Amino acid sequence: MTTKTIKSISLALVLVALCGCSSKDSTSTSNSTSSGTTDKSGATAKHLKLAFVTNNASDYWTIARKGVEAAQKEMPNVDVAFRMPADGSPAAQQQIVDDELAKGVDGMAISPTDPKNQTDMINKAAGQVFVITQDSDAPNTNRACYVGSDNEAAGKQLGEELKKALPNGGNVMAFVGESDAQNAHDRIQGVKDAIAGTKIVIEDVRLDHADHTKAKSNVADVLVKEPNIAGLIGIWSYNGPAIYSAVQDAGKVGKVQILCFDEEDDTLAGVKAGAIYATVVQQPYVFGHDSVKMMNAYLNGDKSAVPANKLDYIPTLVLHKADIDAYKDKLNKLRGKS
Amino acid sequence: MTKKFSREIGIFVLLVILCIFVQSMNHRFISVTNLANMARLIGMYGIFSIGAALVIITGGIDLSVGSMFALLGVLLSIALVEKHWPAVIAVPAVIGVGAFLGYIHGVLITRVKLQPFIVTLCGLLIYRGLAQFIAKDETKGFGEAKGFEGLKSFATGAIFGVPIQFVLLIIIAIICGVLLHGCVYGRRLYAVGSNEVAARYSGIATNRIVTSAYVISGLLAGIAGILFAFYTNSISPSTHGSSYELYGIAAAVLGGCSLLGGEGSIIGVLLGTALLQVLQNLVNLLGIPSSLNFAVVGSVILIGVVADRVLSRRRVR
Numbered sequence: 233m234t235t236k237t238i239k240s241i242s243l244a245l246v247l248v249a250l251c252g253c254s255s256k257d258s259t260s261t262s263n264s265t266s267s268g269t270t271d272k273s274g275a276t277a278k279h280l281k282l283a284f285v286t287n288n289a290s291d292y293w294t295i296a297r298k299g300v301e302a303a304q305k306e307m308p309n310v311d312v313a314f315r316m317p318a319d320g321s322p323a324a325q326q327q328i329v330d331d332e333l334a335k336g337v338d339g340m341a342i343s344p345t346d347p348k349n350q351t352d353m354i355n356k357a358a359g360q361v362f363v364i365t366q367d368s369d370a371p372n373t374n375r376a377c378y379v380g381s382d383n384e385a386a387g388k389q390l391g392e393e394l395k396k397a398l399p400n401g402g403n404v405m406a407f408v409g410e411s412d413a414q415n416a417h418d419r420i421q422g423v424k425d426a427i428a429g430t431k432i433v434i435e436d437v438r439l440d441h442a443d444h445t446k447a448k449s450n451v452a453d454v455l456v457k458e459p460n461i462a463g464l465i466g467i468w469s470y471n472g473p474a475i476y477s478a479v480q481d482a483g484k485v486g487k488v489q490i491l492c493f494d495e496e497d498d499t500l501a502g503v504k505a506g507a508i509y510a511t512v513v514q515q516p517y518v519f520g521h522d523s524v525k526m527m528n529a530y531l532n533g534d535k536s537a538v539p540a541n542k543l544d545y546i547p548t549l550v551l552h553k554a555d556i557d558a559y560k561d562k563l564n565k566l567r568g569k570s
Numbered sequence: 571m572t573k574k575f576s577r578e579i580g581i582f583v584l585l586v587i588l589c590i591f592v593q594s595m596n597h598r599f600i601s602v603t604n605l606a607n608m609a610r611l612i613g614m615y616g617i618f619s620i621g622a623a624l625v626i627i628t629g630g631i632d633l634s635v636g637s638m639f640a641l642l643g644v645l646l647s648i649a650l651v652e653k654h655w656p657a658v659i660a661v662p663a664v665i666g667v668g669a670f671l672g673y674i675h676g677v678l679i680t681r682v683k684l685q686p687f688i689v690t691l692c693g694l695l696i697y698r699g700l701a702q703f704i705a706k707d708e709t710k711g712f713g714e715a716k717g718f719e720g721l722k723s724f725a726t727g728a729i730f731g732v733p734i735q736f737v738l739l740i741i742i743a744i745i746c747g748v749l750l751h752g753c754v755y756g757r758r759l760y761a762v763g764s765n766e767v768a769a770r771y772s773g774i775a776t777n778r779i780v781t782s783a784y785v786i787s788g789l790l791a792g793i794a795g796i797l798f799a800f801y802t803n804s805i806s807p808s809t810h811g812s813s814y815e816l817y818g819i820a821a822a823v824l825g826g827c828s829l830l831g832g833e834g835s836i837i838g839v840l841l842g843t844a845l846l847q848v849l850q851n852l853v854n855l856l857g858i859p860s861s862l863n864f865a866v867v868g869s870v871i872l873i874g875v876v877a878d879r880v881l882s883r884r885r886v887r
Contacts, residue, residue, distance in 0.1 A: 289702055318808070320808060473804055498711065
């Protein structure tokens with residue numbers, strides 16, 4: 233076989249692999265083929281093509297997807313393409329946004345992967361169609377509104393719980409993937425604001441770059457370095473399970489207070505077992521639902537659908553041991569599990 | 571002997587110096603808990619690093635390992651939690667899939683004559699995508715599922731206080747060490763890596779030897795993949811094991827393997843893996859800002875390699 237053939241076969245394989253990776257991230261839930269339907273008020277709502285773009289592919293977004301689907305059922309005039317960049321990179325997201333613009337969508341709800349550096353992408357899209365951000369905001373762009381959690385407020389909620397868990401204060405270590413991510417920064421800032429003036433000290437923030445093995449070994453190392461650490465905080469969703477697992481391995485359940493964010497299965501199990509004091513959860517279902525609802529209302533002429541401050545905060549919830557069973561039932565229904 | 575293992579002695583000295591330094595800064599370094607934590611990680615990383623080294627010795631490279639962890643982890647979780655397969659079937663099946671994927675790599679490289687880099691790069695992309703697709707982009711895990719408690723406690727347990735991951739690594743290292751340094755197979759592996767054409771003309775079935783290295787690499791990735799899955803207890807298909815292949819390659823090269831093939835030893839890989847893990851541990855124990863983690867690891871590796879170069883030049887003179 234000549235070198236040329238080898239090269240072309242290699243190229244073809246790479247292309248096939250790349251297509252394989254990207255074709256699966258697009259699924260459009262087609263709902264309406266008619267060009268106009270009548271809403272409750274009797275006025276004819278325009279048929280709208282909308283796009284909902286996530287920042288990666290994870291369980292979290294399967295819940296948001298249910299919200300989008302529920303909104304579609306309520307509003308048969310909209311057709312939403314739910315798109316997840318498989319590798320969670322800004323490049324993959326850019327491609328999806330360009331695709332959707334080319335397809336001629338009327339509105340788009342984006343969760344920017346790198347808000348600070350995606351100003352151009354968002355502004356370009358906002359110049360052509362109605363654009364809102366969801367889940368993660370890019371306030372310095374021309375987006376019409378943000379629908380999602382207030383991460384700083386969520387951090388404060390966790391800080392308040394931390395004060396209850398550690399009434400006498402103590403040293404606390406925080407764990408996160410990247411500290412320069414906006415949501416990580418806001419959550420940590422919120423915790424710091426809440427505990428200001430108390431005897432609780434956040435000693436350091438340990439990074440794992442989203443490597444789950446590292447997330448767990450970081451905790452194990454901290455437990456070795458400081459056997460008397462009073463509290464451990466998990467900032468990103470997988471940090472909760474990683475902390476819980478490392479604390480179990482070290483036989484320190486009950487001796488250190490754990491607080492975390494989000495609703496991974498092991499986090500909920502830890503809260504239920506009493507090993508995790510509390511977890512603060514977001515409501516991605518509501519983001520999904522409300523984003524579609526807002527885009528539909530605005531594009532049908534209801535300008536009041538967008539709040540004056542361009543921020544539609546969906547509250548975060550604190551879950552304790554007693555809340556877990558009910559919450560899990562709700563979650564399983566949303567995820568389509570029984 | 572001294573000359574043959576001079577590289578390994580160099581890295582061993584570096585490792586000892588590093589350990590003494592960390593211990594002097596934080597006496598908890600040599601505590602039972604910390605040693606057990608490290609042994610666990612060295613075990614998991616070491617097992618697949620040996621596979622990476624065997625492939626590198628043949629002059630190839632395996633970039634697919636990290637994605638394979640995601641795919642195999644997802645398959646293991648589905649088999650045990652959703653399909654309720656007994657552990658005695660699920661575990662060999664998952665390891666078998668790893669070995670089979672390695673076999674495919676080997677065939678594409680030796681029969682279709684593709685470059686190992688391209689073949690395993692495609693593997694990296696394909697397995698990651700498959701893992702995400704099969705898992706429907708959901709995190710798979712073992713949670714509180716029942717029916718495989720024995721396997722779980724085995725994969726996360728210890729024998730006489732020594733973590734099982736480390737025990738498995740030692741067993742695998744001994745087997746591979748004998749295979750590589752004490753058998754005809756090993757000499758053939760080195761011969762193929764040094765000069766494939768010459769090896770073929772001297773009657774070695776080079777295709778079979780090269781393929782076998784990828785099969786072993788896949789098989790060891792299967793074993794390590796199971797251990798990683800139980801260590802994290804959850805497999806998020808988009809990130810699980812991401813870029814771990816580089817840790818394997820780094821451990822092999824640190825331990826004396828040449829990327830050109832034909833050089834390297836099992837003991838070197840073990841030392842390389844240990845060095846990488848001690849570095850990770852040091853960052854946490856000494857309270858070095860986490861953001862400097864990669865920089866510290868990169869710098870120490872560079873110092874090690876430079877020192878090795880300088881010393882070996884002196885020896886030649």
